[in-house]
Amino acid sequence: MSVTIKDVAKKAGVSPSTVSRVIAEHPRISAKTSHRVREVMDELGYHPNMMAKSLVSKTTKTIGVILPRPAEELLLNFFFYEFMRGVMAQLTRAGYDLLMAGGNNEREELGTVMRLVRGGRIDGLLLLYSRSSDPVITFLRNENVPFVLIGRSLDYDNVPSVDNDNVQAAYDATKHLISQGQRRIGFVSGPAHLAMTQDRLTGYTKALAEAGLLFKQSWVVEGEFLLESGYRAMSSIMSQPEPPTALVVIDDFVAFGVLKGLAELGYRIPEDVAIVSFNNIALSELTMPPITSVDIGTYQLGYTASQMLLNTIQHEAFQARQLIPHRLVVRESSLRTFSPV
Amino acid sequence: MSVTIKDVAKKAGVSPSTVSRVIAEHPRISAKTSHRVREVMDELGYHPNMMAKSLVSKTTKTIGVILPRPAEELLLNFFFYEFMRGVMAQLTRAGYDLLMAGGNNEREELGTVMRLVRGGRIDGLLLLYSRSSDPVITFLRNENVPFVLIGRSLDYDNVPSVDNDNVQAAYDATKHLISQGQRRIGFVSGPAHLAMTQDRLTGYTKALAEAGLLFKQSWVVEGEFLLESGYRAMSSIMSQPEPPTALVVIDDFVAFGVLKGLAELGYRIPEDVAIVSFNNIALSELTMPPITSVDIGTYQLGYTASQMLLNTIQHEAFQARQLIPHRLVVRESSLRTFSPV
DNA sequence: ACAAGTTGTGCAAACGTTTTACTTATGAGC
DNA sequence: GCTCATAAGTAAAACGTTTGCACAACTTGT
Numbered sequence: 123m124s125v126t127i128k129d130v131a132k133k134a135g136v137s138p139s140t141v142s143r144v145i146a147e148h149p150r151i152s153a154k155t156s157h158r159v160r161e162v163m164d165e166l167g168y169h170p171n172m173m174a175k176s177l178v179s180k181t182t183k184t185i186g187v188i189l190p191r192p193a194e195e196l197l198l199n200f201f202f203y204e205f206m207r208g209v210m211a212q213l214t215r216a217g218y219d220l221l222m223a224g225g226n227n228e229r230e231e232l233g234t235v236m237r238l239v240r241g242g243r244i245d246g247l248l249l250l251y252s253r254s255s256d257p258v259i260t261f262l263r264n265e266n267v268p269f270v271l272i273g274r275s276l277d278y279d280n281v282p283s284v285d286n287d288n289v290q291a292a293y294d295a296t297k298h299l300i301s302q303g304q305r306r307i308g309f310v311s312g313p314a315h316l317a318m319t320q321d322r323l324t325g326y327t328k329a330l331a332e333a334g335l336l337f338k339q340s341w342v343v344e345g346e347f348l349l350e351s352g353y354r355a356m357s358s359i360m361s362q363p364e365p366p367t368a369l370v371v372i373d374d375f376v377a378f379g380v381l382k383g384l385a386e387l388g389y390r391i392p393e394d395v396a397i398v399s400f401n402n403i404a405l406s407e408l409t410m411p412p413i414t415s416v417d418i419g420t421y422q423l424g425y426t427a428s429q430m431l432l433n434t435i436q437h438e439a440f441q442a443r444q445l446i447p448h449r450l451v452v453r454e455s456s457l458r459t460f461s462p463v
Numbered sequence: 464m465s466v467t468i469k470d471v472a473k474k475a476g477v478s479p480s481t482v483s484r485v486i487a488e489h490p491r492i493s494a495k496t497s498h499r500v501r502e503v504m505d506e507l508g509y510h511p512n513m514m515a516k517s518l519v520s521k522t523t524k525t526i527g528v529i530l531p532r533p534a535e536e537l538l539l540n541f542f543f544y545e546f547m548r549g550v551m552a553q554l555t556r557a558g559y560d561l562l563m564a565g566g567n568n569e570r571e572e573l574g575t576v577m578r579l580v581r582g583g584r585i586d587g588l589l590l591l592y593s594r595s596s597d598p599v600i601t602f603l604r605n606e607n608v609p610f611v612l613i614g615r616s617l618d619y620d621n622v623p624s625v626d627n628d629n630v631q632a633a634y635d636a637t638k639h640l641i642s643q644g645q646r647r648i649g650f651v652s653g654p655a656h657l658a659m660t661q662d663r664l665t666g667y668t669k670a671l672a673e674a675g676l677l678f679k680q681s682w683v684v685e686g687e688f689l690l691e692s693g694y695r696a697m698s699s700i701m702s703q704p705e706p707p708t709a710l711v712v713i714d715d716f717v718a719f720g721v722l723k724g725l726a727e728l729g730y731r732i733p734e735d736v737a738i739v740s741f742n743n744i745a746l747s748e749l750t751m752p753p754i755t756s757v758d759i760g761t762y763q764l765g766y767t768a769s770q771m772l773l774n775t776i777q778h779e780a781f782q783a784r785q786l787i788p789h790r791l792v793v794r795e796s797s798l799r800t801f802s803p804v
Numbered sequence: 805a806c807a808a809g810t811t812g813t814g815c816a817a818a819c820g821t822t823t824t825a826c827t828t829a830t831g832a833g834c
Numbered sequence: 835g836c837t838c839a840t841a842a843g844t845a846a847a848a849c850g851t852t853t854g855c856a857c858a859a860c861t862t863g864t
Contacts, residue, residue, distance in 0.1 A: 124581060126820055137844045142822060150842060169581030173523070174820035176514040178849045184562070189551060199745065203543040210530060210565050219584070220563040221525070224551050240465060240510030242850095243560070349749055378749045385751070404540065405746055408690060408719050410726070467850055478814045483852060491812060515850035519819045583820095 125166045134162040145170060176242065183217060185431060186244040188235065188258070189224035190251050200375070200403045201420050205272075208424025209248065216432050218245075232257050239267050246431045248272070254315070268434040270427045270441070274317040282434065282441045284427040286418045288318055291448045292325025292370065295398040295416055298450055299368045300333050302458040304396055308341035308366035310355045310376055319372060322400065326370050341366050345376065352379025360387055360395075368396040368456075374403045377413050381455075397455040407453060414456035419446045466507045475503040486511060517583070524558060526772055527585040529576060529599070530565035531592050541716070541744040542761050546613075549765025550589065557773050559586075573598050580608050587772045589613070595656065609775040611768045611782070615658040623775065623782045625768040627759045629659055632789045633666025633711065636739040636757055639791055640709045641674050643799040645737055649682035649707035651696045651717060660713060663741065667711050682707050686717065693720025701728055701736075709737040709797075715744045718754050722796075738796040748794060755797035760787045 131138040136159060143151050144159040162168075176182045187209070213220055221244055225231035235258050238244050246268035249258065254276040262269045263278070271283035299307050309326050312319040323342070330337050343359050345351030352371060356379075359365060371377040377399035381391065389395050391411055399406065402417035423446050430441040472479040477500060484492050485500040503509075517523045528550070554561055562585055566572035576599050579585050587609035590599065595617040603610045604619070612624035640648050650667050653660040664683070671678050684700050686692030693712060697720075700706060712718040718740035722732065730736050732752055740747065743758035764787050771782040 124583065124820095128820080138821080139823080139845080140843060143843085146822080152842060155842080167577075167581070169578055171518070171820050172582040172584050173514050173517040174849090175822080176849095177512070177518055177820080177851085178822045180849080182514070189547075199544050200541075202547070203540050206530075206543070206563070210563065214565065214567070219579075222547070222551065222561040222563055224555065226555070237510055238560075240508070241513040242465065243513050378746070382749065382751075405719070408723065410723075410751065465850095469850080479851080480815080480853075481813060484813085487852080491810090493812060496812075512850050515819090516852080517819095518821085518850080519852045521819080 125168050130162050130168050134159045182245055184219045184221050184244050185246045186221045186238050187248045204420040205424040208421040209428045212425050212428035246435045270431045272427055276317055280442055284444050286448050287445045288321030289325040291416045292322035293329045294450050295370055296326045296329035304368035306366040307368045308359055310369055310371040311344045312347055312372040314344055347373050349375055349379035352376035353383040356383030371399040374399050374401045374406045374415055392455050392457055402451050411455050412453035414453045415451055417449045417451050422446045466509050471503050471509050475500045523586050525560045525562050525585050526587045527562045527579050528589045545761040546765040549762040550769045553766050553769035587776045611772045613768055617658055625764055625785050627789050628786045629662030630666040632757045633663035634670045635791050636711055637667045637670035645709035647707040648709045649700055651710055651712040652685045653688055653713040655685055688714050690716055690720035693717035694724040697724030712740040715740050715742045715747045715756055733796050733798055743792050752795035755794045756792055758790045758792050763787045
């Protein structure tokens with residue numbers, strides 16, 4: 123049905139191999155032949171069949187992205203499109219396509235990965251977040267499949283990955299509050315088993331210690347990446363005899379809940395309680411007041427991760443670990459000197 | 464390198480064709496043989512090579528999603544993940560994979576589509592939003608490639624598509640305001656060339672007319688899907704001698720801008736100005752006050768679109784057009800009787 | 805006991821490429 | 835004019851499947 127390399131060959135009066143060489147820009151093809159063949163290709167609207175190509179070349183020009191399972195969904199909601207844009211930009215540049223896959227549970231997910239890898243559908247894999255003792259990572263390492271992890275592996279060292287320096291990011295955020303004269307700073311945290319949460323907590327305590335400030339366990343509230351989480355944290359954290367006057371919040375989404383909670387309790391922001399948060403989603407600047415947040419470079423994360431992956435695939439150069447710079451975006455929620463209009 | 468059908472055949476003491484038939488569950492294979500072959504397959508960790516399979520079967524078990532270009536990005540930011548989840552759920556169920564592609568401009572986009580289709584990489588295509596006189600749609604129709612459009616085509620009738628009934632949705636939203644006793648209702652609109660915008664405007668005017676209410680052109684402000692758009696609209700719309708006391712807003716994101724603008728101008732919501740909006744993104748319930756919004760069923764949109772596409776591919780049954788039900792989610796921003804805590 | 809099915813399996817061609825090894829034409833050097 | 839190198843192109847095998855056809859070994863029905 124579709125026009126093949128043979129059709130082109132016949133019409134151009136050459137052999138199929140010659141056409142193939144024209145496409146591959148093989149040096150031993152004369153300019154004249156090349157030109158003629160290309161003309162015929164255009165004329166017939168020829169596009170090489172990728173399946174046949176992949177079959178012999180053992181390469182698909184496709185990389186896979188494994189979608190996290192529902193559990194991790196919420197956080198992703200706001201990152202995904204931006205992240206994907208970064209990925210696509212890089213892949214398009216390099217002439218690669220993207221295959222998306224997932225699974226409803228851990229076994230299915232591993233099954234999908236095995237199917238894609240063994241079935242020769244992809245040249246490499248992008249993993250969005252990992253859990254500890256992840257069988258997928260183990261499998262990929264054994265099979266020697268190029269992959270890049272977004273985030274940090276808690277199990278293996280030297281896993282090729284792209285991440286933020288979350289310790290430093292939290293350190294910067296906390297330092298910012300300190301520089302605003304804050305002395306009693308709390309931390310509204312996320313799920314404790316995530317590397318991201320752990321790292322941000324580390325950065326927070328480090329900044330406190332360095333400034334000689336008090337670390338109070340009761341000022342640290344663990345939660346989830348949910349608005350409700352931030353909302354509920356407020357009643358427990360602010361009901362103490364000496365509540366904090368500033369909060370580092372694990373995520374913008376949670377910070378929205380914090381805002382809501384504080385407002386209901388009658389606190390003004392930032393006069394009574396100052397806030398800094400992370401991830402700088404598009405809505406952080408729209409709240410009342412706008413929230414100071416650490417921009418983690420979501421697009422960059424995707425762009426760089428793909429770049430690393432392509433490097434690994436094309437040059438077999440092992441890529442260790444790369445950090446995407448973050449940037450504290452200061453808005454009213456953290457400013458001592460802020461006075462409302 | 465990888466284990467092939469021949470390896471399995473040899474080890475099981477049968478011919479490759481038999482193995483192939485076992486996989487395909489061909490009726491004329493004895494249970495005994497089938498069983499033995501499957502054992503060997505497991506033992507060797509065999510997975511069929513999809514490229515070889517596709518080459519001969521002319522089918523890839525893959526559907527493509529074309530990402531809209533940057534221009535349409537903003538709206539998508541909040542839909543994309545949810546939409547994709549719906550798509551993936553359906554595809555996973557049916558054993559299909561998803562290939563994502565895009566382009567930076569119209570020509571590139573068409574090029575990508577042609578490459579994928581002619582290159583035999585996909586069995587069908589999902590299109591996120593269409594512009595008028597879209598060459599991609601024309602191409603797909605000519606080539607007889609199964610595809611489903613999200614939204615509505617302004618050029619062709621009977622294009623297989625999944626959409627909301629935006630006229631009805633806007634009608635419902637406006638009606639709700641009217642039922643709250645509102646008489647002066649404005650409309651903060653989106654880009655006029657989009658079908659979605661046009662339809663919602665239609666529904667709005669229809670509801671007004673039916674209730675015998677005044678339609679004032681100066682109460683309708685065109686804009687974009689941006690927060691700033693809503694923000695700016697307020698200064699123009701509210702500076703009139705007789706400003707509206709209620710607003711239908713094209714999108715939650717825009718509504719955030721509206722909220723901000725009204726707050727700055729000293730209006731209380733909903734006492735002075737009531738608001739309903741569309742799309743019901745996760746943050747609509749988090750604003751002050753929470754926004755009444757029409758939920759358009761984003762996940763359903765993806766799920767149903769994929770289902771339609773698979774139907775077309777598998778049964779060659781033409782699927783015309785399907786509407787996803789919407790649902791007005793009433794919150795404080797539209798309630799006359801609302802009194803703040 | 806024999807024709808006519810039925811059941812289970814194998815052979816080999818085909819899918820559309822790439823690539824190795826080979827052939828032929830073209831000059832250059834002497 | 836002959837040899838040799840180089841340039842330009844071709845033939846054919848290979849990639850890992852599926853599938854139409856052939857065929858042997860059993861069942862049946864008579």
